[in-house]
Amino acid sequence: MAMTNPGNKVTQGQFSFLPDLTDEQITAQLKYAINNDWAVNVEYTDDPHPRNTYWEMYGQPMFDLKDPAGILMEINECRKTFPDMYIRVTAFDNTHGWEAPRMSYIVNRPPSEPGFKLHRQERDGRSMGYTIEPYATDKPEGERS
């Protein structure tokens, strides 16, 4: 892990192996989504487990916008409200046949990302079962960070 992911950063969604996107770069990506008529959502969570697909939505999904400034405003508000959480931006394509998110990338990370704990489970014979658990979710919901 340390070799391919030097900052020990959670790598989910687009651009996650890159340095964090600047606001300018985020704006350009938002513009790309707007030009494609995708609805953009801002979502947050404190549980970075890769199977956690249920992130909370911040505000309402944003349709019919012409300019990314409004979405950036929403992102910044979300950052202010939840500075210690993961925030991602999702662009949803509602055209028939797609009806799925077409873009998703992280725009905010907690200051420290403790990473994941690897659990080993000895099974019958000498076989092993493996699973991971984020350290970030050690505490119960509501008491984290």
Place this chain on the structure above:
Amino acid sequence: MIIRWRCRPPPSSLNVSTLFKHEPLCVEDMSETENTDSDQELEMLPDDAPVDLQAEFERSQVQEVLDKLDRELVGLVPVKTRIKEIAALLLVDRLRRRFNLTSETPTLHMNFTGNPGTGKTTVALRMAEILHRLGYVREGHLVSVTRDDLVGQYIGHTAPKTKAVIKKAMGGVLFIDEAYYLYKPENERDYGGESIEILLQVMENHRDDLVVILAGYKDKMDKFFESNPGMRSRIAHHLDFPDYSAGELEQIADLMLKEQSYQLDDSARKALSEYIPLRMKMTHFANARSIRNALDRARLRQANRLFASRDRALKKEDLITLTEEDFRASRVFIDGKLDGDPADGILNSMPIQED
């Protein structure tokens, strides 16, 4: 706005980032759609470089919009002068920026006051276009809203509603019609104040992203600003739209008819020029809008007239010409009342209000 992707410098030693050599490329691919033709790069100039204001003016193609404004809007001289002044300010400001002279984005929020039908919405539309050509708004679209679109019905409803509208207007112009309705001092539980507060914040912090234009009747807007001094100080341009004179209204009628491919014969023209001063003296006179309604009713009467004589062969001429009787049948002439009253001849069953 130009957004440039910085490619990372080549790594000095072999490290992890060399594994992702292709990444700036893949990012760049996505950004290619960004460059719209409205983006004009401002190159910096040395101190002694001469600049050509005329060339800059032509490059911005503002003249085209100003000409269009002159062509399509009759009268309104003070408004047009003010718009030209604003355009000049923005143009000079652009030149200044090329010499790296600091100047803050000028406050462009505006307030349009005037009686109904004096062209406030039309001018707002043109304004969006001018600001777009000069690069002060990125998209140049106009979002036109009233109180209903901004203010919610219960606690916690207003802020998301107002914000949604603001987000839609970002990069363009937000036009708030009848803005004085936002503030209802007689009802202390009214949510309009919340909406105003959010607007004020955005008008201050997002000056680069959004231009707000308020519109309404003069006296009511004055009262509105009295009770919201913060709003007043954030608006730099107060434009007053004067009422049209009878002659101007006639020109407007001509423009409208031309647009809809109609024409007046001589007697009809005379009837119209008598009609306008009569109508101006009556209640609920709404300048250009009243004229449009009068023309709509004349078209209705024309259609009826043609239909009544349908045994006769019609020529193209008949279809486009409005005659005297189409105007003279108006109640404004007959007994000095507004059309659309129950007793009004052929219009009995038609829900047309004269306003």
